[in-house]
Every structure is written in C-alpha cells, then in structure tokens.
Amino acid sequence: MGRAPCCDKANVKKGPWSPEEDSKLKEYIEKYGTGGNWIALPQKAGLKRCGKSCRLRWLNYLRPNIKHGEFSDEEDRIICTLFASIGSRWSIIAAQLPGRTDNDIKNYWNTKLKKKLMGMLPPSQRKPPPFPSSHQGPPFQSQPQSYKECSLSYYSPTTTKSFSGLESMSVPLNFSNTTTSLATNNPSSLFQTQESWLSSMQYYPVKENLLMFGSEGSTCSSSDGSCTQISYGREVKQEEMGFQSYISNGLEENQKFMLNYGSNSIGGQNVTNGYFGEIPLDYGIEDVKQLISSSSTNCSNSLLNNIDENKTQEKVTYFYY
Template sequence: MGRAPCCDKANVKKGPWSPEEDSKLKEYIEKNGTGGNWISLPQKAGLKRCGKSCRLRWLNYLRPNIKHGEFSSEEDRIICALFATIGSRWSIIAGQLPGRTDNDVKNYWNTKLKKKLMVMGLVPHPNHRNSYSRKPSSQSLFSSNASYQSSNTLYQSSVPPSSFANNFHSFSPLYMTGTTPPSTLDFSSVMPNENPSSSSVTTDNSLLMNPSAYYPAKDNILMFGSEESPNSSSDGIKQEAVIGFQNCFPGTNHNNEVERSINDDQGFVATGYSIQGNDQVIGNNFWSEKLNEDFGETSLRYDLEDVKKLIIHTGSDFESPDSVNVSKAGEQAVYYF
C-alpha cells in the first residue's frame, strides 16, 4: 500500500502563485505563524494549495529578508568551498548565505557557477575523458559508517546519499584548496581573484570553523587536482597540485600550518598540501598515519614545511602502488583504493 498523499491532489491549485495567493499566505503567516503545521495551513489561510507548496512559496519567496538577484563573488567562493566540502547539501550551503534559499543556491550552481568552473577547468566536464580514475578496490568506497551533519542533525548512515558520492567524485578537485584555513577562506587557488582585496572571507560561522564535523567519513580516497597557474610554463606542465585525503578538511591556516582535524571516532588527521612545480605526488591514507608517527599524536598542528618534507621523504615508501604524475595543467584526478 502506498502512502497517503499529503493533500487532495484533485482540489489543489498547482503552478505559479498569483499575487492574491501570495498576499493571503503572507498575511496569514505574519499574523498567525505557521502553527507548525503546513498541511492544515492552506485551509486556514483560505488557499487552495498543497501545504508543501505553501511552505515552499513562503521559504523561497515570501519570507522576510529574502535576497534576490546577483550572487556576489564572496558568495561564489563560499558556495564553491562548501560544495567542495559537503557536496550538494544546498540547505546547509544556503544557511551560510544570509537571505539565500537552498533553491536559489541550487539553481545558481546548476545554471551558472558549475558552468563557470567548467570553463575554468576546475570542474571536470561530464565528457572529459582525460581525468585519472581507478576502479574501487576490495574496500567499498562507502563501506565505513558515514557520519555527516546537517545544520541541526547528525546523521549516521552506512551509505551516504548517492548524489553526494557522485558530486564528491565529480568535483573533488575543489577539495584541494591547499590554502584553506579553518576560519578564513582563501580560494585563490581555485577561483580567479576578481577582487584581490576580497580574496579571503572572514567568518565566524560554525560550519566553516569546524568543517571536519560536516565531513563525511569515506575511506580510501586520494584526490589530486591541478590548476593552471597564470605563469604556467609553455609546455603545459602544471604549476601547482594540491592533494587531500578523505576524512580530512585539507587546508592550512594563516600561519601556514597544516590543520589537523580532530575526529574522535577515527583519529584521522586533516591535511592539506600544495606543491609547486612538477612534483610527483604519491600517497594514501598512510600519509596521515605517518604524520602522526613522525610529528606526534599530541601535536595539533603540523608545519607545512614538515609535511612537504615528509611527502618527499616517505613518498616512495608508501605501501600503495599508486603513483601519479599529474602533469597537465587543468587536469584533475580522483583515486580510490
């Protein structure tokens, strides 16, 4: 038996809202509130609409302080960073942008921002055949218990939403903002800096302050990304590669230290790292463990230079055979093992 419909479909109006309906709804809610029950609200308000439709109209259009119009470059940067961190969790992303709705952010991403990033080579085109990939191995990508948090709810799931996985794979290069401090976002490595004075966004937002809390636990992913530097050499060799590990929020803070993410359950280390030149990048989860071994469990922060040395020093010793020379500007790679 299927579930009962939320309203009588035959007797509800669908399609665009008229100004009269808008004013009825607005007037009612301003006077009485939603009463915590959207289903019964349309009847009380004298509307022939589904409760869900009323809720959507109110949240996306009628409620106070809704911001319409162009997204600023600051908002662009926040959306990109959060998308890279948590995927298509539009409501959470919208929660970081005062006056914006999840629908707005979603539409903006799908119609403009994604294309913009594709053009820039920061998001692989769907038909792009030149990115590195490797089959998942014995350990399933999402085999471990995932833990990810929305604005007010902590979810525990063995299988994160497939949409998240897809997005995570597709746009993972944005994970590698090797210059992303926890409280100050600097997207200069992934976004063109249209306004140099605003290359960083200072925020005291809890999500940005503690991104690891929102980071889904996924094992055995190694991500590579590269972008073409303005002074890229003529042979097309990339000038920068940034790598990140699952369970980590890759980034450095303003002191050029690699942040360690505290994950009580699994004790992972958050690492972020940007290398210059034509470096060969080798790594896997052992990298995190090596950091602990070499720099101590108690240390909350690792100096970026030490991480660089460690990568160079221990790279060939990694147990994983994975070894990638990310050589072409603008290419990205995602490795699973």
C-alpha cells in the first residue's frame, strides 16, 4: 500500500510557473512565511500548485539572495573538490556556495563541469580500455542497461565468503570519451584495467580525495537492479565501524579486492545471462591503507567529520563518460 499523495494531482497545475504565480507565492511567503507547512501553503496563497512544487520554486528561484548565472572558477574548484570528496550530495555542496541552490549545482555539474573536467584529462585517459578478459559470465552480446558503478568487495582467502559492499570508495572508473561510451553503452568502454584505474587516480579531481566513507555500496541506485560500485564490504554492519578502523582491525593480510560490475537482476528478477562479473584487483590491505591515508587530507576530512557517521545510505556517483 503506497503512501497517500501529498496533494490532489488532478487539481494541481504542473509545468512552468507564470509570473503571476511567482508573485503570489512570493508575496504570501514574505507576508506570512511558510508556516512550516508547505502542503497547506498553496491553498492559503491561492495557488493551484502542489506544496512541493511551491517549496521548490521558492527555494530554487524566488527566495532572496539566489545567485543565477555563470559560476566562477572558485566555485568550480569548490564543486569539484567536494564532489570528489562526498559525491553527488548537492545540498551539502550547495551549502558551501552561498546563493547557489543544489538544483543549480546539479545541473551545472551535469551539463558543463563534468565535460570541462574531461577536457583537462590527457587523451590517453579518455580512451576506453579493452575489457578485461578475466570477467566472468557470458560475453556481452547486446547492450547492458546500466553500468554506472561497480562494486568492490573483498574476499577472504580463508573463508571464501564475499562481502557485499556496504560502503563505497569514490574512485573514477573511467575517463573514456563521453560520446563513445554513452552512445554505445558498451561495457568495455566503461572499465579500465587496473593500471589505468590507478593512474587515473592521479588526476584531478580525484587525486586529493580518493576514498570516501560512509556509503552503503550494497545499495543499487538503478531501478533495474544494475549495480556497479567500487565499494568494500564488511560483515557486521551494525557495528557501524568506519572504513579506516575496519581496514585496521577487520581485514586480514592477503585479502584481495574485487571489482564487481554489471547487473544480476532486471526488474527485480534475477537473470542468469546478465552482464555482471568480477575483476580481481591486485590491491592488498597495505594498498588500501595507503589510499586511505592519502585521502585523509584537505577538505574531505573536515567535511567528513561533519557528516553523520551513522548514515549508511550515502550514494556515491562515479565518473563515467
């Protein structure tokens, strides 16, 4: 049983706001405030709009001190640094940029900044690598639905159990050409060899803050169950152990990380011929430790300190072009 809709969908207007609607909303809020209840606001203000729509319009467009227009280089830099540190948590990023809204930043990132950064990469980093031959599962004969992320789990040589990723590391999987990989959706273009994966880390914006904590890698953001994330796993989730302490205390020597990719379920149904598999990565615990220590710098640290460590559902978005 689903939740009751917040408003009568049949009787609310949708689409672009007219100047009249804008002024009605603005006048009302300036006069009475939001009253802490967006759902009731449109009726009081004489608007045939959903409360959520009013809230969005106010926050993203009408409220005072909203900054529109070109982003400065400084703003670019902040966005890139924060994105590398915390991923697509636009509200947090927006909080660091007075006058900018999360929606604005999100759009800016998706339409301009991402491409701008791509242009900064050396050509060798933009080309898709050959698909690793060690992947499991059948050859790709048609296009997979989604390859946004990969999961990195590790396997204990003594227990052979795999850990479904419960937290994630922010690692760029691929810097290949946008047009190529998006147009073809070719899985081979979405992965890099370990070597190029490593070397890609040397490039901005990932250089400074390679890893991120506090994310639940086991979650698949794609509705079709496609799930590709770089993540690491841990068995005992409820301990809420941080990555660093986990690495220090929970990992055994000789444990290896695996890059998992692809979809093993579509539309909630398991598929046997899905596009998924694993790529062994020659990362040992020392490598990971090193990566962590090198990542614990600059703003990521201060930011991460401010983020609720108990949050277990942070999503991580990776570069994939």
